[in-house]
Amino acid sequence: QKEVEQNxxxxxxxxxxxxxxxxxxxxxxxxxxxxxxxxSGKSPELIMSIYSNGDKEDGRFTAQLNKASQYVSLLIRDSxxxxxxxxxxxxxxxxxxxxxxxxxxxxxxxxxxxx
Amino acid sequence: xxxxxxxxxxxxxxxxxxxxxxxxxxxEHNRLYWYRQTLGQGPEFLTYFQNEAQLEKSRLxxxxxxxxxxxxxxxxxxxxxxxxxxSAMYLCATRTGVRGSTxxxxxxxxxxxxxx
Numbered sequence: 001q002k003e004v005e006q007n008x009x010x011x012x013x014x015x016x017x018x019x020x021x022x023x024x025x026x027x028x029x030x031x032x033x034x035x036x037x038x039x040s041g042k043s044p045e046l047i048m049s050i051y052s053n054g055d056k057e058d059g060r061f062t063a064q065l066n067k068a069s070q071y072v073s074l075l076i077r078d079s080x081x082x083x084x085x086x087x088x089x090x091x092x093x094x095x096x097x098x099x100x101x102x103x104x105x106x107x108x109x110x111x112x113x114x115x
Numbered sequence: 116x117x118x119x120x121x122x123x124x125x126x127x128x129x130x131x132x133x134x135x136x137x138x139x140x141x142x143e144h145n146r147l148y149w150y151r152q153t154l155g156q157g158p159e160f161l162t163y164f165q166n167e168a169q170l171e172k173s174r175l176x177x178x179x180x181x182x183x184x185x186x187x188x189x190x191x192x193x194x195x196x197x198x199x200x201x202s203a204m205y206l207c208a209t210r211t212g213v214r215g216s217t218x219x220x221x222x223x224x225x226x227x228x229x230x231x
Contacts, residue, residue, distance in 0.1 A: 004157075032218050034219070041227075042224070042225075043204075043222040043224050043225045044158065044206070046220075049219055100146075100163045100165070100171050101146065101148075101218050102160040103150075103208075105158050108155075108157050
């Protein structure tokens with residue numbers, strides 16, 4: 001089992017729809033969770049970070065965390081063609097400070113928003 | 116622009132040559148990470164520096180790879196005797212180490228390496 005897994009893509013949604021991206025992780029010591037967006041040929045760009053169970057909203061983006069189920073998701077409301085990118089889920093285990101905060105990434109989900 | 120810079124942005128080399136990449140972090144960030152990303156995959160951790168000390172290395176970092184951060188500011192990643200399998204995007208990320216601050220990592224633009 002991979003440490004961080006994302007729902008297989010690619011995901012295609014019409015403009016204005018809600019895009020739902022999912023991620024599961026295997027290490028219960030995980031403490032910090034991140035969603036990065038990556039356009040083709042570019043480096044990852046932080047969209048959201050979440051640390052506690054529940055929802056965190058920032059504009060059109062909502063991150064949801066359920067530590068009991070080891071599940072984190074990202075919802076994009078009112079999807080725009082400019083949201084078309086690869087979305088990377090990243091987890092920082094950092095249990096007891098022994099992993100120095102390195103991120104473990106999922107393989108990414110390609111999202112396409114079509115007009 | 117996150118404030119993390121990397122140089123060069125692109126590097127094409129022939130198999131067997133040595134290459135060196137540089138990362139300049141955000142000035143107050145004392146923690147620096149190198150990752151490698153191949154096509155269709157998420158970034159994979161290579162190594163971590165806290166100030167000038169290299170505290171963690173991935174098993175992905177073979178003996179052909181070496182990284183330094185001599186004065187706790189910029190960092191270099193060198194690959195000796197490059198192989199075609201080294202072709203990837205090499206990403207540098209930095210974060211602050213201030214107690215109680217966010218652990219968010221900010222990525223540089225990356226160096227894309229192509230080994231012919």
